[in-house]
Amino acid sequence: MRLLVIEDDPLIARSLDQALTPLGNIVEVFTHHAQAREALQSGHFDLVLLDLGLPDGNGLTLLAELRQRGDTTPVLILTARDGIDDRVEGLDLGADDYLAKPFSLAELEARVRALLRRSQQRVDNRLAFGALTFDATSGVATLYEQVLDLPRRELLLLEGLMLHAGSITPREALENRLFGYGDVGPNALEVYISRLRKRLEGSGLRIRTFRGLGYRLEEVSS
Amino acid sequence: MIEVEGTLKSRLAIWLLATVSALGVLLLAEAYFSSQRAAERAYDSQLEAAALTIAEAVQWEAGQPVVEIPSAALQILATRHQERVFYAVLDADGQTVSGNLDLDIAPEWRRRASSQPIWLNDAYHGTQWRLYGRELDSAGWETQDPVQIWVGHTMTGRESLTEVLFEHAVTRFVIMVLLAGVLMLLAMRVALAPLRRLRQQLRRRDADDMQPLDTRVPEEMREMAETLDSLFTRQRQGREALLRFTADASHQLKTPLAGLQTTSELALKSDSPDAWRQALVEVHGSAERTSRLASQLLSMARLRHAVEANATARIDALALLHETAFDWAQRDAAQAHDIGLASLPASPQYIQGEAWALRELLGNLIDNALRYTPPGSVITLGVVSHAQTLELYIEDDGPGVSPEVMAHLHHPFERGGRQDTEGSGLGLAIVDSIVRRHEARMQVESAEKGGLRVRLFFPYLTQHEQG
Numbered sequence: 001m002r003l004l005v006i007e008d009d010p011l012i013a014r015s016l017d018q019a020l021t022p023l024g025n026i027v028e029v030f031t032h033h034a035q036a037r038e039a040l041q042s043g044h045f046d047l048v049l050l051d052l053g054l055p056d057g058n059g060l061t062l063l064a065e066l067r068q069r070g071d072t073t074p075v076l077i078l079t080a081r082d083g084i085d086d087r088v089e090g091l092d093l094g095a096d097d098y099l100a101k102p103f104s105l106a107e108l109e110a111r112v113r114a115l116l117r118r119s120q121q122r123v124d125n126r127l128a129f130g131a132l133t134f135d136a137t138s139g140v141a142t143l144y145e146q147v148l149d150l151p152r153r154e155l156l157l158l159e160g161l162m163l164h165a166g167s168i169t170p171r172e173a174l175e176n177r178l179f180g181y182g183d184v185g186p187n188a189l190e191v192y193i194s195r196l197r198k199r200l201e202g203s204g205l206r207i208r209t210f211r212g213l214g215y216r217l218e219e220v221s222s
Numbered sequence: 223m224i225e226v227e228g229t230l231k232s233r234l235a236i237w238l239l240a241t242v243s244a245l246g247v248l249l250l251a252e253a254y255f256s257s258q259r260a261a262e263r264a265y266d267s268q269l270e271a272a273a274l275t276i277a278e279a280v281q282w283e284a285g286q287p288v289v290e291i292p293s294a295a296l297q298i299l300a301t302r303h304q305e306r307v308f309y310a311v312l313d314a315d316g317q318t319v320s321g322n323l324d325l326d327i328a329p330e331w332r333r334r335a336s337s338q339p340i341w342l343n344d345a346y347h348g349t350q351w352r353l354y355g356r357e358l359d360s361a362g363w364e365t366q367d368p369v370q371i372w373v374g375h376t377m378t379g380r381e382s383l384t385e386v387l388f389e390h391a392v393t394r395f396v397i398m399v400l401l402a403g404v405l406m407l408l409a410m411r412v413a414l415a416p417l418r419r420l421r422q423q424l425r426r427r428d429a430d431d432m433q434p435l436d437t438r439v440p441e442e443m444r445e446m447a448e449t450l451d452s453l454f455t456r457q458r459q460g461r462e463a464l465l466r467f468t469a470d471a472s473h474q475l476k477t478p479l480a481g482l483q484t485t486s487e488l489a490l491k492s493d494s495p496d497a498w499r500q501a502l503v504e505v506h507g508s509a510e511r512t513s514r515l516a517s518q519l520l521s522m523a524r525l526r527h528a529v530e531a532n533a534t535a536r537i538d539a540l541a542l543l544h545e546t547a548f549d550w551a552q553r554d555a556a557q558a559h560d561i562g563l564a565s566l567p568a569s570p571q572y573i574q575g576e577a578w579a580l581r582e583l584l585g586n587l588i589d590n591a592l593r594y595t596p597p598g599s600v601i602t603l604g605v606v607s608h609a610q611t612l613e614l615y616i617e618d619d620g621p622g623v624s625p626e627v628m629a630h631l632h633h634p635f636e637r638g639g640r641q642d643t644e645g646s647g648l649g650l651a652i653v654d655s656i657v658r659r660h661e662a663r664m665q666v667e668s669a670e671k672g673g674l675r676v677r678l679f680f681p682y683l684t685q686h687e688q689g
Binding site: 110167 | 551552553560561563
């Protein structure tokens, strides 16, 4: 994957480079918006890490320009300003995620991975997480290359969880996916979750419950 | 934002001008009419005197009146205004015995003059005349018919006398108005002197002088002076609090920075990779704590920034709680804990508040719960709807705190009596500020499972306000 880092602090820029390169990425660092703008216009990137406060202008302008051109490259905003307004504005302008400085590298890596996975899924229309795959076109799920023969609702549930794999899928979203917008009992979803859990036993994957919030498909080691 | 709207002087002047103009019109009209009356009286009495003088010159010869007009009478009639004069002596039949003009005396006038002397205004040859007629009784002689004596003159003398009198009245009036204006200006200078004094005193003050005012003011300005004084007092208190806070904050930041400095210094002196590694671990932890401290200090400063407009809005507490819990549950720091929501009311629950501050509030409580409970602890957030208030709570099943410590928890830099965990103790102080900002109430108590429960009671928005 080719990553564009726009960050003027040399210490942070070097850390980003050193943390993301070992994950199999090519990282290019720019310290000014003007250079980054040229790079974005001439080449293809899989992810942009954008620092908002640079000496030659606001990063939000660059983001707006990018989206106006119809460029859908995922953008992760990095900023020391953690004001909620900046955050909302950034997401409104089409940023894909937002990380306030200071951040831990582990958190950054997780976000980058999630964004890259999502961008990959957009390209080949195929979800993959750990040993699980799901082909959205044919509706076929596989675990360790073996086709999983799932009833329709469990398949819908698996797809919902895999769309957000690594982060929490809101419970409401899953309920709507499985049962439509009608009223359902509080335990209806839990029944399907526990069925799916049984199928995933020993696969290195698990579904973690966040009470009242939702569920997350995650790797057991994490 | 100060908007200058005219001057006190011009306001007073306008009022004065309006009153004086209205009164002036009345006064001048009255002056004109009384001047006219005075001139009338003066000249009418001249006519009367002339008629009497002529009357004395009337003689009777064989029952017929004869008159030799005395020059004195004509002198009386002829004023210095080159007026034309008229006189006539009529016998009982109305025939002119003597006269200088053929001015027609109407029979009606003669009839009225026979009972008592009369004054008349008449037009003759296009000129206004003032006429006086009286009947002369022939007392003392036998069988004589009465004669009538008529005198008159044109009006020029009267008009010019009226003019002169009126001019005098106008002059007096204008002088009076000018004097009143000057007096008003002087009076205003005197009356506004305390205001000017206060202004000069305020202007001379140093920017950081917050002492109470030392000046004499009249009763009308007392309230303003007292308001200014209380403003100074509040500013002084605010500044003192800020200085205290800055000192506390600097001290708080210096401690972990000193740790970073000594740890890295020691590591640089050492040759052992193990010591380097150990130092790096410490440096990393300390850097994390310091940056958290910095962001908490920033929140604290933002909360204390009283000038910031109170940008409250109607907020759905359920959505806010859900969103904040969701955000925190995803974070790295929360992975060892079980964060969740209790079942929430079905309909939205509205409170009035600032969204960023409420997020900060909940975030600090969650952060505290994560830091002060062992891994694996269960942290639950929930909402309970009471009659008057909406309660947001967060509880954990951690070790809890002792009752005596609980009372001091919301003081800045208090760490629940514990020195073993990281953190500055600023979290609950921030929470406390936000709670007070929202006119809410915070209650810290032991949860049933032994941990800590923080309950926040927010004033409910009524149905009316919600709509």
